[in-house]
Amino acid sequence: MTPPVAARATQSAASSLQSRLKDPSLLRDRCYIDGAWVGTPEFAVNNPATGVELIKIPQLSADDATTAVEAAERAFPAWAKLTAKQRSNILRKWFDLIIANREDLALILTSEQGKPLAEALGEVDIGAAYVEFFAEEARRVYGETIPTQRPDARLLAIRQPIGVCGAITPWNFPNSMITRKVSPALAAGCTVVLKPANETPLSALALVALAEKAGVPKGVFNIITGDAPPIGKVLCEHPAVRFVGFTGSTEVGKILYRQASVGVKKLGLELGGNAPFVVFDDADIDAAVEGAIVSKYRNMGQTCVCANRLYAQDKIYDAFVTKLSKKVAEMKIGDGTEQGVTQGPLINMEAIEKVERHIADAVKGGAKIVTGGKRSSLGRSFFEPTVLSDVRPDALVSHEETFGPLAPVIRFKDEADVIAMCNASPFGLASYFYSRDIGRVWRVAEALESGMVGVNSGLITTEVAPFGGVKESGLGREGSRHGMDEYVEIKYVMMAGV
Secondary structure: OOOOHHHHHHHHHHHHHHHOOOOHHHOOOOEEEOOEEEOOEEEEEEOOOOOOEEEEEEOEOHHHHHHHHHHHHHHHHHHHHOOHHHHHHHHHHHHHHHHHOHHHHHHHHHHHHOOOHHHHHHHHHHHHHHHHHHHHHHHHOOOEEEOOOOOOOEEEEEEEEOOEEEEEOOOOOOOHHHHHHHHHHHHHOOEEEEEOOOOOOHHHHHHHHHHHHHOOOOOOEEEOOEOHHHHHHHHHHOOOEEEEEEEOOHHHHHHHHHHHHHHOOEEEEEOOOOEEEEEOOOOOHHHHHHHHHHHHHHHHHOOOOOEEEEEEEHHHHHHHHHHHHHHHHOOOEOOOOOOOOOEOOOOOHHHHHHHHHHHHHHHHOOOEEEEOOOEOOOOOOOEOOEEEEOOOOOOHHHOOOOOOOEEEEEEEOOHHHHHHHHHOOOEEOEEEEEOOOHHHHHHHHHHOOOOEEEEOOOOOOOOOOOEOOEEOOEEOOEOOHHHHHHHEEEEEEEEOOO
């Protein structure tokens, strides 16, 4: 029987992407639970650049999430009892497979998320770097001996895996946000149930296919797609889950925080940001422009740590705006798979509308559009990278995260003035500033209320440093040796009668 037209179109789109992959088996349309590929494909995943449906994935339920958690619970004892070296070796194989398939993983990522292929390759590389780093850290989960208070006793503190972990990841970095959570969990001896974003599940499914090939046992790493609220509720409330890691909005993070309180679960929350980017009058202006481009327009501004509000000091304000605008105007917009494209589409039309709302508010307050400022002639969710000058400090963009290619530049007078503006936010994820005054560097870095500070750099993410925020930007840290702390419990042991 000939399939319906819609079904044939879907098959054609999937076949088109598969035909461009060196390993077509990486494009999956099933979830992965307890070592089996399950579910009926019914929910469409679309390419934001073209609107074409790439493939359908399962729309699983809360009951399916419970099944996944119970599989992880069964798998936990055996996985936790493996030696650190055994787990490390499996993770190392996973890393090797990710690197060997980096071009396919990047193409899948760009097709479902929209970012330029060069950025997608960079994301796959940093995602792999997390796996490599935590494969090594698996063998360094040290305990300690404690000087005793009595001669017949010895005191120890040991670190043990916390148990089943739930992970909920966003659409803006659908590869690296997964490995940053899953690899330390697996390295510590935990098992995982992952809920990726519905917009970008294909990267997650490709990663777990490679993990399976690397030898991760059944039930240790599970992926479920479907309706986020009921699945998230299961991960927060099921008694077998002992840790929940989430990257996403502060609003959703607060909901998960409340739900997880039922079982007094440990949480890792990487939430919203409103990063200030400050250029002092003693800065290298050209370097600051390059840093602003990297920080603001990477992933079309859809980055939790991207510069959201830019501050330039009086003396260099005009020069900074002029040079930044010239660079931004030269950016090429288009499908992320096309040669030379540096700006792809935004994830959906809601994102476009938010950018427009922030521009309109700033212009109403007296701001000027220096470059960009409107939807691209390419249509769909393409938007021109934009620079605004003369933005008021109380503009909407100073209080809300834009998550789009909009750089509002605000004028400031002195150090105390700009620090006060930077800290006047409930968020505190990342901050950036440019200065060549060593005294100022120390003062400002210490004064900014954020979990991470980039000094003379607009790109700060690395697997070897702790990533996370303060205030309403979250709890805990990911990456670095501190990232392992989220997935272990400290057990104190007194050995008396010695």
